[in-house]
Amino acid sequence: MKRSKTTFDVIILGSGIAGLSAADEFSGRGLRCLIVDVNEPGKGATAAPMLLANPATGRRAKKTWRAEESFRFIEDFLDRIQQTSDTPCFEKNKVIRPALTKEIAVDFEKSPEKYSWPSDWLTWVSPEEFKNIYPSFGNSFGGLIVEKALTINGPQFISSAVNYLQGRGAKFLFSTEYSFNKKLGLWELSFADNEPVTASHLIDTSGVNQANSDAWNFIPFHSVKGQTATFQFEGPLPLNYSISSLGYMAFMSNQPNQLTVGSTYEHSFDDLEPTKDGLERLTKKLSQTLPEFTDKISKTEQWTNVRVTVPDKQPVVGPHKEVENYFIIGALGSKGMMLGRYAAFLLAAFVLNQKKIDPVISSERFF
Numbered sequence: 001m002k003r004s005k006t007t008f009d010v011i012i013l014g015s016g017i018a019g020l021s022a023a024d025e026f027s028g029r030g031l032r033c034l035i036v037d038v039n040e041p042g043k044g045a046t047a048a049p050m051l052l053a054n055p056a057t058g059r060r061a062k063k064t065w066r067a068e069e070s071f072r073f074i075e076d077f078l079d080r081i082q083q084t085s086d087t088p089c090f091e092k093n094k095v096i097r098p099a100l101t102k103e104i105a106v107d108f109e110k111s112p113e114k115y116s117w118p119s120d121w122l123t124w125v126s127p128e129e130f131k132n133i134y135p136s137f138g139n140s141f142g143g144l145i146v147e148k149a150l151t152i153n154g155p156q157f158i159s160s161a162v163n164y165l166q167g168r169g170a171k172f173l174f175s176t177e178y179s180f181n182k183k184l185g186l187w188e189l190s191f192a193d194n195e196p197v198t199a200s201h202l203i204d205t206s207g208v209n210q211a212n213s214d215a216w217n218f219i220p221f222h223s224v225k226g227q228t229a230t231f232q233f234e235g236p237l238p239l240n241y242s243i244s245s246l247g248y249m250a251f252m253s254n255q256p257n258q259l260t261v262g263s264t265y266e267h268s269f270d271d272l273e274p275t276k277d278g279l280e281r282l283t284k285k286l287s288q289t290l291p292e293f294t295d296k297i298s299k300t301e302q303w304t305n306v307r308v309t310v311p312d313k314q315p316v317v318g319p320h321k322e323v324e325n326y327f328i329i330g331a332l333g334s335k336g337m338m339l340g341r342y343a344a345f346l347l348a349a350f351v352l353n354q355k356k357i358d359p360v361i362s363s364e365r366f367f
Contacts, residue, residue, distance in 0.1 A: 050250030
């Protein structure tokens with residue numbers, strides 16, 4: 001992008017799943033978009049080595065909010081991105097949820113009916129059948145097969161999405177500090193060594209920066225540190241699915257010797273460095289779920305970052321309570337890949353068509 005004074009329709013702060021989704025939605029509606037990030041792409045939570053879009057979350061495999069719509073939007077976005085790239089950034093594989101205790105099994109068996117799942121999305125498998133189909137698991141009391149799920153290579157997704165959106169006319173500025181204010185009804189972003197840019201709408205998708213922002217201090221954001229360990233094995237793994245068990249275990253067939261185990265659990269932390277304790281926790285999760293794999297590990301790589309959430313664990317999407325034409329997509333937590341693209345659609349419908357955002361996720365619930 002030529003760094004000269006330019007006017008856009010929308011400026012988007014942040015280039016994770018929320019920012020890329022907003023750029024896709026607004027540019028697809030014909031608006032001129034600029035995405036600005038203080039870091040290089042791939043520095044935030046979306047850049048985890050592997051991610052899941054898994055609609056069955058929590059202890060009871062509860063269906064995520066608006067699961068059908070959300071899955072349709074993220075699957076479509078990924079399909080369009082993949083059509084423009086030779087390197088796979090995602091895979092349409094299943095997620096297996098083993099019931100590691102009798103109590104969990106009781107909840108899992110109820111889930112298909114309790115949460116009104118579409119008939120082909122979620123299947124309960126009895127202990128005997130589960131053991132026959134999935135012999136790699138340790139002790140289990142049956143399990144769930146989540147048919148509608150996606151495994152995403154985070155860094156490759158970001159790289160491919162940026163290229164795709166640039167092809168649609170979106171502009172990007174990376175690794176640049178900025179400040180912003182309103183002048184004559186327009187948002188103006190100023191940079192230390194570049195001419196300012198302006199836009200009529202400003203959308204904050206900056207993730208952890210939102211939690212540290214005075215502008216959004218009326219929203220009770222909470223930052224949680226997550227860690228992953230990518231285990232390399234001596235040979236290909238006997239898997240064709242990802243796993244949700246004590247966290248998540250992401251597998252893609254184009255990297256058959258590799259499994260990424262992740263969990264978000266540190267609510268108090270001093271830095272973002274990977275820790276020995278984190279690796280021990282993740283290795284234990286692997287051994288509890290797939291015990292025969294642990295002694296075949298040949299190499300391990302760790303990764304950390306921060307996810308932002310709010311007390312009700314739902315996204316925050318919508319307008320600022322006082323400042324006109326200032327909007328947010330945030331608090332996606334661990335469900336960012338599942339919910340982010342649909343959240344961008346709902347925000348665009350609100351901004352451009354005055355369609356009310358569902359109160360479950362609307363920023364207005366904190367006004």
